[in-house]
Amino acid sequence: MYAAIDIGGTKIAAGLVDSGGELLARHEHPTPAEEPVTAVEALLGRLMADPRWERVRAVGIGSAGPIDAAKGTISPVNIPAWRDFPLVARVAEATDRPVTLAGDGVAMAAGEHWRGAARGRENALCMVVSTGVGGGLILGGRLRPGPSGNAGHIGHMCVELDGPPCPCGSRGCLEVVASGTAIAARVGSTSAIEVAEAARAGDAAALASFDLSAKALAAAIAGTAALVDIETAVIGGGVSKAGDLLFGPLREHLKEYARLSFTRDVTVQTAALGGDAGLIGAAALVGHAEV
Amino acid sequence: MYAAIDIGGTKIAAGLVDSGGELLARHEHPTPAEEPVTAVEALLGRLMADPRWERVRAVGIGSAGPIDAAKGTISPVNIPAWRDFPLVARVAEATDRPVTLAGDGVAMAAGEHWRGAARGRENALCMVVSTGVGGGLILGGRLRPGPSGNAGHIGHMCVELDGPPCPCGSRGCLEVVASGTAIAARVGSTSAIEVAEAARAGDAAALASFDLSAKALAAAIAGTAALVDIETAVIGGGVSKAGDLLFGPLREHLKEYARLSFTRDVTVQTAALGGDAGLIGAAALVGHAEV
Structure with missing residues (x-):
């Protein structure tokens, strides 16, 4: 099972996705103008309180860009409070799990390839x-x-x-x-x-x-x-x-x-994935990174 | 050692390239308007008469496009006599060696990456x-x-x-x-x-x-x-x-x-490769294909 985080300028969503690509839990929060990391922490708290959390092997994050995957930082144009923000380190620390980060478009492609219109x-x-x-x-x-x-x-x-x-x-x-x-x-x-x-x-x-x-x-x-x-x-x-x-x-x-x-x-x-594309895509990043 | 063929609208070149990317022999022929395969056969004949031919493991071909690598055919815009011409089969038959084909731009990239400005x-x-x-x-x-x-x-x-x-x-x-x-x-x-x-x-x-x-x-x-x-x-x-x-x-x-x-x-x-880029690139295709 994977934890998935979808960072957007309007809202931040988080969920649990099983290894078959089914979204099993979903929570979301409006993106705060100040201290947006508090929203991520609140969402992670809800995921970690889920009894299925112990089965989570890794966390995938798809974020509004630009991001820097090598440094693990994000600088979303529409979230001015975050510039070179070390999101990967913060999420890894909070969850004690490996974290994979990519841009939201990359996550969407990963999701559509895994479970959607680009399958095969x-x-x-x-x-x-x-x-x-x-x-x-x-x-x-x-x-x-x-x-x-x-x-x-x-x-x-x-x-x-x-x-x-x-x-x-x-x-x-x-x-x-x-x-x-x-x-x-x-x-x-x-x-x-x-x-x-x-x-x-x-x-x-x-x-x-x-x-x-x-x-x-x-x-x-x-x-x-x-x-x-x-x-x-x-x-x-x-x-x-x-x-x-x-x-x-x-x-x-x-x-x-x-x-x-x-x-x-x-x-x-x-x-094919519609509204859940962001979270399924974020989870798919982990699978693609493991190939 | 590799044999290399560079197919252009004006001329066709062929050569022997060693595993370090040095061009050891070079022959060329104006591209005939009719039966252009005769030029390829003549050039192959010269390469195969070279005492070093027995060390040639494979043949790389960079061709003016478009080509079809899956089918092994070429249809160069500027060589109207060739449309879906099965060049790979013809060269494989003539040389009894495996043949790798790509477009000339792809060959140039392979060459510059191997021995030129894109190295590393x-x-x-x-x-x-x-x-x-x-x-x-x-x-x-x-x-x-x-x-x-x-x-x-x-x-x-x-x-x-x-x-x-x-x-x-x-x-x-x-x-x-x-x-x-x-x-x-x-x-x-x-x-x-x-x-x-x-x-x-x-x-x-x-x-x-x-x-x-x-x-x-x-x-x-x-x-x-x-x-x-x-x-x-x-x-x-x-x-x-x-x-x-x-x-x-x-x-x-x-x-x-x-x-x-x-x-x-x-x-x-x-x-960095200048005039030999086509042949060195064609040879580099073989190395890249083997990665």
């Missing part, structure tokens, strides 16, 4: 398209966290040399063109969900905003296929819930951008 | 910037040819969603913005060497053309760093011979595009 795939990109755009890679049947634990961060692949400025400091990143935030901002809306409703009602600007997001995603997926030779891209996150509104134009644009003999058959699929 | 690097992108733009990846200390043998093909990463059309059928690919062909075409010249001379003499349009190539390369290298977490990009090929004219603006643009904690320290270096 040797080479896949798994993406989260929501407020931002993140991801992780399965290459040669194995997770590729990279030395930093952040690999697969496709949201910061440039798709427009002179595109809009990105919060990362660059410009034209996939994230600033394709995220839910971008879909909403282009039509003056507050959420991609609202834009999806308008698009379904036939609103041309709303449809165009989804189309541009799909186009940028297609270009980035095609580029990833050229670069690392993947067979599929699995897409989760809030924006993926728009379904055909996103996947329809995405598949059309992919035909335009993925033209090489070894890229043109790349497929796109919807992620 | 765990995670690196190696690129060829000349008529086109190709490349290969070293990930986790190992070559990443991908299932097709074409991975690392960064020339077809999209850097402009609505950029110029690319011969591959897509648009805005790195290759159509950054290649020597593109550098020359933008200023109505016939070669990037001419443009480099004009740029050194202070010609503003020539400088701007190199700058745009450098900018696109920087964006693609930054995207590769975000996606697969590399520490360095090694650049070879004719355009890299422009030296500071390319590398100066490239390093400046890289500071703008590579902004994440785990990408901002990515370095760029000049390839």
